[in-house]
Amino acid sequence: MSKTIFDRESESIFQTYKRLHISADRAEGCRIFASDGGVYLDFLGGIAVNSLGHSHPAIIKAAKGQIDKYMHLSNFFYQEPQVRLAEKLKGISGYERVFFSNSGAESIEGAIKLARLWGRTHNKSEIIAFTGGFHGRTYGALSIMDKPLFKDGMGPFLPGTKVIKYNDADELNANVDENTSAIIMEFIQGEGGLAVADEKFIEAIIRLKEEYGFLLIADEIQSGAGRTGRFFAFGHFGIRPDVVTMAKGIGGGLPLGAILATDKVANLLEPGMHGTTYGGNAVACATGLAVLEELENGLMDHVNEVSAYLNGKLNEIKNDHSDKVLEVRGMGLMTGLLLSFDSTILRDELLKRKIITNAGAGNILRLLPPLIINNSDIDEFIDGLGESLAAI
Numbered sequence: 067m068s069k070t071i072f073d074r075e076s077e078s079i080f081q082t083y084k085r086l087h088i089s090a091d092r093a094e095g096c097r098i099f100a101s102d103g104g105v106y107l108d109f110l111g112g113i114a115v116n117s118l119g120h121s122h123p124a125i126i127k128a129a130k131g132q133i134d135k136y137m138h139l140s141n142f143f144y145q146e147p148q149v150r151l152a153e154k155l156k157g158i159s160g161y162e163r164v165f166f167s168n169s170g171a172e173s174i175e176g177a178i179k180l181a182r183l184w185g186r187t188h189n190k191s192e193i194i195a196f197t198g199g200f201h202g203r204t205y206g207a208l209s210i211m212d213k214p215l216f217k218d219g220m221g222p223f224l225p226g227t228k229v230i231k232y233n234d235a236d237e238l239n240a241n242v243d244e245n246t247s248a249i250i251m252e253f254i255q256g257e258g259g260l261a262v263a264d265e266k267f268i269e270a271i272i273r274l275k276e277e278y279g280f281l282l283i284a285d286e287i288q289s290g291a292g293r294t295g296r297f298f299a300f301g302h303f304g305i306r307p308d309v310v311t312m313a314k315g316i317g318g319g320l321p322l323g324a325i326l327a328t329d330k331v332a333n334l335l336e337p338g339m340h341g342t343t344y345g346g347n348a349v350a351c352a353t354g355l356a357v358l359e360e361l362e363n364g365l366m367d368h369v370n371e372v373s374a375y376l377n378g379k380l381n382e383i384k385n386d387h388s389d390k391v392l393e394v395r396g397m398g399l400m401t402g403l404l405l406s407f408d409s410t411i412l413r414d415e416l417l418k419r420k421i422i423t424n425a426g427a428g429n430i431l432r433l434l435p436p437l438i439i440n441n442s443d444i445d446e447f448i449d450g451l452g453e454s455l456a457a458i
């Protein structure tokens with residue numbers, strides 16, 4: 067008998083991922099069709115990547131249209147999709163310059179370089195980040211994270227970095243000073259259990275920034291591109307970071323990242339000081355444009371409508387299962403449940419009912435559905451969730 071894909075994978079690929087036992091065949095909208103005939107409701111969205119769901123006609127049209135012209139030329143060339151996407155991002159965000167990368171971690175690396183250059187020109191050397199943050203798997207990113215699983219045995223990490231307690235204004239006051247070159251943070255922590263920045267913490271950051279003049283870098287890699295109901299999660303907080311890192315949802319399924327910054331900060335990088343072969347790939351930029359156009363043409367309003375509906379239903383579930391569901395967390399379609407038990411148990415119970423979710427850190431069941439999800443998908447999810455909780 068021929069080997070299954072599960073065996074073949076385990077014999078041929080680095081064993082770094084804990085995969086779901088699903089062999090995907092194709093996907094459409096919010097559904098993933100498995101090779102064994104199973105049809106799954108997708109509340110993971112490729113980990114916040116498939117903002118328009120799967121096989122969205124606008125994404126396919128944009129990708130095919132660009133593939134017919136050219137796929138890759140390199141950054142030696144002026145390329146219309148890249149410049150158009152940059153202009154669109156500028157228009158939506160108000161930032162003045164965009165650097166395109168391929169992934170979240172790569173955007174973070176570029177932002178760390180900006181922090182270092184800012185430090186050099188302002189006589190500052192320390193980058194501060196927060197517990198529970200997730201910024202990627204490269205050395206710069208790991209250096210501003212605290213989770214032992216991701217770091218143990220891999221040091222030494224970047225000097226001049228410090229990870230302090232999230233949402234603790236006293237810790238901020240004790241650690242931020244004239245030597246702080248940058249603070250890097252998620253306004254809602256994705257991997258870190260959907261913790262949302264609190265008011266006192268943000269107030270302290272605003273005050274300290276005024277006093278010491280460090281760069282504020284927002285990691286919007288998971289929370290950006292409309293996921294929380296605003297284009298950026300920081301848009302809920304009345305604060306304006308100097309630098310924003312993006313990836314995931316902005317490409318709509320193709321690898322695309324971006325760093326957004328003011329002129330003053332972006333110009334710290336002079337020609338030749340930073341670059342990437344694939345960053346700003348023409349096909350990825352074309353799909354990125356399709357995502358932004360959908361967001362402008364009603365998708366953002368849709369996110370706010372459906373996320374309010376989902377939130378209401380999740381709160382009903384919490385009331386019905388108050389022994390198991392302790393809290394509904396998150397913002398917009400970056401949401402989830404704090405459970406009184408290991409969230410992998412609920413994730414697996416949902417999987418039996420052909421619903422895909424994510425078991426996050428600290429007993430969190432994390433939900434990152436495609437932004438195009440509708441109320442009937444949500445009803446189906448909530449039915450499965452209620453049944454799963456009752457079965458546990």
Ligand SMILES: Cc1ncc(COP(=O)(O)O)c(C=O)c1O
Nearest residue numbers: 169170171200201202256287288
């Ligand atoms: C907030 C945040 N930053 C950075 C990253 C790293 O992105 P990538 O996996 O594309 O390198 C992630 C990925 O989950 C993320 O959620």
